Amino acid sequence: xxxxxxxxxxxxxxxSVVLLALVWQVASYFFPHYLFPPVQDIVVRTxxxxxxxxxxxxxxxxxxxxxxGLFGAFIFGGLVALAVGRSPRIESYITPFLVFLQxxxxxxxxxxAIIWFHGIEFRILFIMVITTLPAFTFQILDAYRSMSxxxxxxxxxxxxxxxxxxxxxxxxxxxxxxxxxxxxxLGNAARVVVVAELVGATGGVGYQLLRQQQLxxxxxxxxxxxxxxxxxxxxxxxxxxxxxxxxxxxPVSERAA
Amino acid sequence: MADPIIRFDEVTKVFRRPDGxxxxxxxxxxxxxxxxxxxxxxxxxxxxxxxxxxxxxAGLLEPTSGKVSVVGHDPFREFEYFRGKIGIVFQGxxxxxxxxxxxxxxxxxxxxxIARPQAEETARGWLTRLGLAGHExxxxxxxxxxxxxxVSIARAFxxxxxxxxxxxxxxxxxxxxxxxxxxxxVRLVRQxxxxxxxxxxxxxxxxxxxxxxxxxxxxxxxxxxxxxxxNMAGGARSEVTDRILDVLGTSQ
Numbered sequence: 001x002x003x004x005x006x007x008x009x010x011x012x013x014x015x016s017v018v019l020l021a022l023v024w025q026v027a028s029y030f031f032p033h034y035l036f037p038p039v040q041d042i043v044v045r046t047x048x049x050x051x052x053x054x055x056x057x058x059x060x061x062x063x064x065x066x067x068x069g070l071f072g073a074f075i076f077g078g079l080v081a082l083a084v085g086r087s088p089r090i091e092s093y094i095t096p097f098l099v100f101l102q103x104x105x106x107x108x109x110x111x112x113a114i115i116w117f118h119g120i121e122f123r124i125l126f127i128m129v130i131t132t133l134p135a136f137t138f139q140i141l142d143a144y145r146s147m148s149x150x151x152x153x154x155x156x157x158x159x160x161x162x163x164x165x166x167x168x169x170x171x172x173x174x175x176x177x178x179x180x181x182x183x184x185x186l187g188n189a190a191r192v193v194v195v196a197e198l199v200g201a202t203g204g205v206g207y208q209l210l211r212q213q214q215l216x217x218x219x220x221x222x223x224x225x226x227x228x229x230x231x232x233x234x235x236x237x238x239x240x241x242x243x244x245x246x247x248x249x250x251p252v253s254e255r256a257a
Numbered sequence: 258m259a260d261p262i263i264r265f266d267e268v269t270k271v272f273r274r275p276d277g278x279x280x281x282x283x284x285x286x287x288x289x290x291x292x293x294x295x296x297x298x299x300x301x302x303x304x305x306x307x308x309x310x311x312x313x314x315a316g317l318l319e320p321t322s323g324k325v326s327v328v329g330h331d332p333f334r335e336f337e338y339f340r341g342k343i344g345i346v347f348q349g350x351x352x353x354x355x356x357x358x359x360x361x362x363x364x365x366x367x368x369x370x371i372a373r374p375q376a377e378e379t380a381r382g383w384l385t386r387l388g389l390a391g392h393e394x395x396x397x398x399x400x401x402x403x404x405x406x407x408v409s410i411a412r413a414f415x416x417x418x419x420x421x422x423x424x425x426x427x428x429x430x431x432x433x434x435x436x437x438x439x440x441x442x443v444r445l446v447r448q449x450x451x452x453x454x455x456x457x458x459x460x461x462x463x464x465x466x467x468x469x470x471x472x473x474x475x476x477x478x479x480x481x482x483x484x485x486x487x488n489m490a491g492g493a494r495s496e497v498t499d500r501i502l503d504v505l506g507t508s509q
Contacts, residue, residue: 154351157315158368158416159340168364172355249355249396 037219045223055208059227062197062204065121066189066231069128070182076129077136078178082170084137085144098134106131106192107199114200127196132185139184143177144170179243183236190232260329261290262420262452263314268323270309270477283309284477286323293419296446296453298467300460302505306477307456311424314454315345328419341369344413346426346442350405352397358384358408359393365416383411387441403434410438414445421446421453427462439465460501464494472504480504 002008027036049055080098084091109130113123147170155169197206205224212220270284283306291297301307312318313325316332316339325331330338344365352361359380366376384393387407397405406426413421423442427435443466446453455466463470467485474480481504483497 150347150349150351151353153317154345154347155364156317157343157345158365159336160368164368168367169353172353247355249357249398251398 034216034218037222041219042222042226045219046226049223049227058204058208059231062193062206062228063231065124065128065197065204066186066193068125069193070132070185070189072125072129073132073136073185074178074181077133077181078140078174080133080137081140081144081174084141094137098137101130102134106195110196110199113196120201123200124193124196127200128189128192131192132189135185135188136181139177139181140174143174143180146177147173175246176243179239179246183239186232186235186239190228194228259293262293262328263291263454264324264326265289265310265313266324266326268313268320268325270306270313270318271321282476284313284320287477287479288323289471289479289482291452291454293452294450296443296455296466296468298455298457298463298470299473300457300463300470300501300505301473301477302475303458305473305475307458307473308424310473310477311422311454311456314420315343315422341365341416342419344416344418344421346406346410346413346421346423348425348428350397350402350409352405352408352412354397357394357396358389358400358404361397361408362411362415365412369416380411380415383415384408386445387411402430403438406430406434406438407441410442410445414449417449419452421451423453423455425457426455428457428459435462436465442466460498460505463501464498470497470501472501474504 002011021039024036025039028038030036033041049059080094084094106127109127113127117123117126151169151173155165160168193204194206194209197204198210199206201207205228208224209221212218212224265287268284268287269282272281272283274281287310299307299310309318313320314327314332316327316336319333325333327339328342332339332343352358353364356364359377362380362383363376366379371379381390381393384390387410389404389407389411392400392404397408400408406429410426426442427438430438439462445451455463457463457466464485469482469484471479472481481501483500485494485497
């Protein structure tokens, strides 16, 4: 009898994927293959991308763009959050601006970036940073504000320098918020990068999806989509592992699964 | 006689009420002195201004008027001067949950920029003295309430402060653990020649810990003061207890 919750969860997830594949396979018997290609075709195309360096390179380009955008938004968002957290006066100016940014669709930023900038990489970096910046800022700000007043007073009783206070109290306090922000924004970034590449790039998964659409190749479109899904799943899992290591001080029941 | 280590001179602290209903006087023209090596207990009902007085000594608040002097300096204005000079044991243990017991004790030493090997030796020494050998690498959630409070005492002592401030440090513990820790605390203060200000609302605790007791009435002013001899007879202790009860009974 299997008792490990992790194994049970993995088995359930596998079962749901297998069920979806079965339904798809059945659909492929009743519909033309350009609408529902057989599962084996999709699997072959997916593996083909993974073992062919020029195609894998396209996936890695997209992955780098996602990381670059998220890292930029994390740095800017973190700085803005700490500035706002320390000064309520700044908050009254910055928050409406960030809320306004949040309301702008990613596609609008793609158009704006194409008109404003020439370089493809800079365009995509700009789009990624500007679309994920508000979420990073708000999540890190929330974490900063949740800092325990008791721990702050206790630390201040030792009279630390500003840098030491940041190192010993503020950083450990905001780490859980930073990790949540990375997990939440990773999925958003994967969606945005595809739109940005689709419209404004000549390489990457988004550009390859555009090519599959032009060729009317559903198996190819799904295979490239699966690359992105796999990337997000692998990175999510890596973040959970980092989270479990960084937050190992928490009782086991409070850690991420 | 040595100069007092803590001196309050006509100190008043007024807070503005957040709802705009005027001001609230927490401490009213309070004057007293504490000599080096003394353990002074401040006793009073909840809300009588004990914690405000505590925060004024710790330099966490600025007096509205009057002068607070600790080792001849202003604890609020001279922020860096007091680094490592005052150790505080709070009501709760206030341990950082992301640090092990050892790392929590190392906090103050880290802030004082003590070299790591020396700091670790000091921290381990204090944990051992407080009966926590073998628990150095436990996180706070894995320790009992009494053990956590021992870690917080070790953290306060580790920086070798001249003055220890204790704000009802054992009030959340069961009576047996609290009694053991009180005895331990007094022993450590005397052994290490510290001066301590100990806030409590328990008369029993005040009698066990203090050399001198200051009973506060609201807003913080001294309503009664007594010195306790170490060999004070049981009858005399009962008299003091009765007197304190009388004074507290008449407070607002």
